[in-house]
Amino acid sequence: MIADACQDYRTAIERAVRVLLSGGIVAYPTESFYGLAVDATNEHAIRRLFLLKKRDIDSPVLILIPSKDMIGQYAAHISPLALRLMEDFWPGGLTIIFEAGPTISSLLTAGTGKIGIRLSSHPVATGLAMAIGVPITGTSANISGETACVDAKEVSNAFSTGINLILDGGKTQGGKGSTILDITEDRPRLLREGIVTREDLKDYLSV
Numbered sequence: 001m002i003a004d005a006c007q008d009y010r011t012a013i014e015r016a017v018r019v020l021l022s023g024g025i026v027a028y029p030t031e032s033f034y035g036l037a038v039d040a041t042n043e044h045a046i047r048r049l050f051l052l053k054k055r056d057i058d059s060p061v062l063i064l065i066p067s068k069d070m071i072g073q074y075a076a077h078i079s080p081l082a083l084r085l086m087e088d089f090w091p092g093g094l095t096i097i098f099e100a101g102p103t104i105s106s107l108l109t110a111g112t113g114k115i116g117i118r119l120s121s122h123p124v125a126t127g128l129a130m131a132i133g134v135p136i137t138g139t140s141a142n143i144s145g146e147t148a149c150v151d152a153k154e155v156s157n158a159f160s161t162g163i164n165l166i167l168d169g170g171k172t173q174g175g176k177g178s179t180i181l182d183i184t185e186d187r188p189r190l191l192r193e194g195i196v197t198r199e200d201l202k203d204y205l206s207v
Contacts, residue, residue, distance in 0.1 A: 001164065001165050001166065002152055002156070002165075002166045002168050003015050003016065003165060003166070003167055003168065004168050005028075005029070005124050005167040005168055005169045006168065006169060006170055009123075009124070009127070012124075012167050012168075013124075013127055013128060013131050013167075014131075015165060016028070016037075016128055016131070016165055016167055017128070017131045017132050019164045019165045020037060020038065020039045020045075020128075020132050020136065021039065021132060023038070023039070023042055023044055023045045023048070024038070024045070024164035024165065025037070025038055025045070025048060025049060025052060025162060025163050025164050025165075026038075026128070026136075026163070026164065026165045026166070026167060027141045027149075027152070027155045027159075027163050027165070027166040027167065028124050028125055028128055028166075028167040028169065029122055029124050029125065029167065029168075029169030029170065029172050030120055030122045030125045030138070030172065031092070031093050031120065031121055031122050031125075031172070031173065031178075031195060032093070032148075032172060032173060032174060032175060032176060032177050032178065032194070032195060033140045033141065033142075033148035033149060033150055033172055033174060033177060034140070034141035034148070034149045034150065034151070034152070034154070034155050034166075034172060035064075035125065035137070035138050035139060035140055035141055036049060036052070036053065036137060036139050036140070036141050036163070037064075037128060037136035037137055037138075038136065038137050039132060039134060039136065040063045040105070040108065040134060040135040040136055040137050041103070041105075041134050041135070043105055043107065046061070046105055046107045046108065046137070047107065048162075049061070049137060049139070050107070051162075052159065052162040052163070053139065053142070053143060053144050054143050054144050055139070055144045056144065057107070057110065058110050058111075059110055059144070060108060060109055060110040060112060060114070060115070060116065061107075061108045061116075061137050061138070061139045062095050062108075062115070062116030062117065062118060062137070062138040062139070062178075062180075063104075063108065063115065063116070063117055063118075063135035063136065063137060063138055064117075064118055064119070064120050064125055064126070064129050064135060064136050064137075064138045065117055065118070065119055065129060065135045066126065066129040066130040066133060066134070066135070067119065067130070068086055068090060068119055070135075071086070071098075071117065072101075073101065073103065074098075074100070074101050074103065074104055074115065074117060074135060075098035075099065075100070075101055075115070075117060076098065076099040076100060076101045076102070077098070077099050078098070079183065081183055081188065081204070082096060082098065082183055084204075085181070085183070085204060086119070089196055089200075090118070090119040091119045091120055091121035091126060092119075092120075092121045092195070092196065093118075093121070093177075093178045093179060093194060093195025093196050094118065094178060094179050094181060094195075094196045095116045095117065095118040095138075095178045095179065095180045095181070096116070096117055096118070096181055096183060097114050097115070097116050097117075097180065097181065097182035097183060097184055097191070098114065098115055098117055098183070098184065099113060099114060099115075099184050100113055100114055100115035101115075108137070114182070114184055116138075116180060117135075118138060118178055120138075122169075124167055124169045125138075128167070138178075140177065141154075141155045141158065141159075142158055143158065143159075146158070148174075148177070150171055150172045150173075150174045151168075151170070151171040151172070152166045152167075152168035152169075175195075176193070176194040176195055177192070177194045177195070178192075178194050178195055178196075179192060179193055179194040179195055179196035179197070179201070180192040180194070181201065181204070187205075188201075188204055188205055190205060
């Protein structure tokens with residue numbers, strides 16, 4: 001089932017919210033690729049997501065939050081460094097690794113106690129999280145190990161079953177995914193360079 005988020009954004013988001021609140025899976029566009037959303041507070045839905053992607057249970061899954069103001073509900077500690085990073089790079093392509101708060105499922109952290117959090121700059125991605133009022137998962141729309149999808153047709157071809165709704169937001173830019181920066185240790189550690197470059201982060205990596 002595909003909903004056109006370009007032509008009728010409000011109706012598409014409303015349909016997606018109903019799917020998510022019932023434990024379903026929604027594909028949606030982000031700054032780079034299409035992602036797969038489930039309600040990140042729903043353990044059953046998270047397990048469905050892992051099965052759909054054939055994802056190793058030891059692989060963590062990041063979350064997209066509705067707004068910066070909600071970070072305290074999901075991160076156990078928000079340092080001055082985190083606040084500066086959020087101010088400079090959110091909304092955008094930087095995933096920040098925090099110590100996970102007590103409400104975060106261990107399925108999302110893969111038992112590490114850490115959670116990747118991002119505020120997306122894509123209106124559909126953030127609009128979806130805002131509409132349900134809780135984080136959504138931000139994993140890419142693909143079978144684990146395969147190429148991530150950049151449009152609704154690719155998503156449909158990659159998954160014959162299992163996705164309840166695809167929000168068609170047109171073709172995404174592809175290229176690199178979000179940059180992942182772990183700030184839970186003494187020094188920030190760049191785990192993956194993506195949309196936000198090492199050069200962009202040079203002042204933070206030297207602290």
